[in-house]
Amino acid sequence: MPEGHTLHRLALDLDAAFAGDTTWSSSPQGRFVDGAARINGRLMEKAEAYGKQLFVAFAGVEEQVRIHLGLIGGLAVHESPPGTGGVGDLGARPVVGQVRWRLESARSWADLRGATVCTLLTPEEQAAYVARLGPDPLRDDADPDRAWRRINRSRVSIAALLMDQAVLAGVGNVYRAEILFRHQLDPFMEGRFLRRAEWDAVWGDLVGLMAYGVLHNRIDTVRPEHEPEAMGRPARKDDHGGEVYVYRRTHQPCLVCETPVRTEVVAGRNLFWCPRCQPRSRRRTPVRG
């Protein structure tokens, strides 16, 4: 679930549910007790995502909540049905499982589970953390040149660079595989061999795909001509639901050329690609700036 689009969507959902309201915080699981106590009873000001990080600000509290969902974390935002909900109303808002942080207001509540990180950061700590991240395609303040400068001089594979949050913030394993396919790029090509025009195209495509992901809350990457209806094929059905070209389609025929999709574990993560649409690159001359 959590690539960058998920966190940006959650920021929007949290704002819609809580911004401007007095909130109550608790940690039923017990691992965020001190932090929850610090913000308890405060007005929620704003939630904001940067890459896969989510920050939540409260009035009158210098620190912000920093959340990282990791691989298995989730943040469920609910609205109280009219007349049934209320702060502390455990009948309407039961605690199920290990709830790290519960945020409540008169009209909504949210439960955080399984997150890698849930902590309070001072403004200085937050600034230092964000400064370590690469540009986020979903943010208006993103500077794609910063990522290009890292990629352009790197001997690391483009597949690994796209997943490096210090190079690019918010891209995960699905967008990585799909963007490489859509641009017919060899995942194992070193970053320094990527051409500037290719990077510009990749960045622009990520901006569009990820914005779509925020809007629809899922990852869809296939072009209209490769959608199930257009090809007369069954729609994909699995836990993320979106239509994709190669991600988790090992041994299945490529939607474009029918060559079986390949997979390989690279740096501990599964990489998927089409060996025909994304052939081994023959580039040998470094491309500069």
Added chain:
DNA sequence: GAGCCATGGAGAA
């Protein structure tokens, strides 16, 4: 119902 695996990343070794 049990077991497996996953869109991530920190920290240990």
Added chain:
DNA sequence: TCTCCCTGGCTCC
């Protein structure tokens, strides 16, 4: 490179 986090959707029985 391995372990942990300890959720949740899927497959298999």
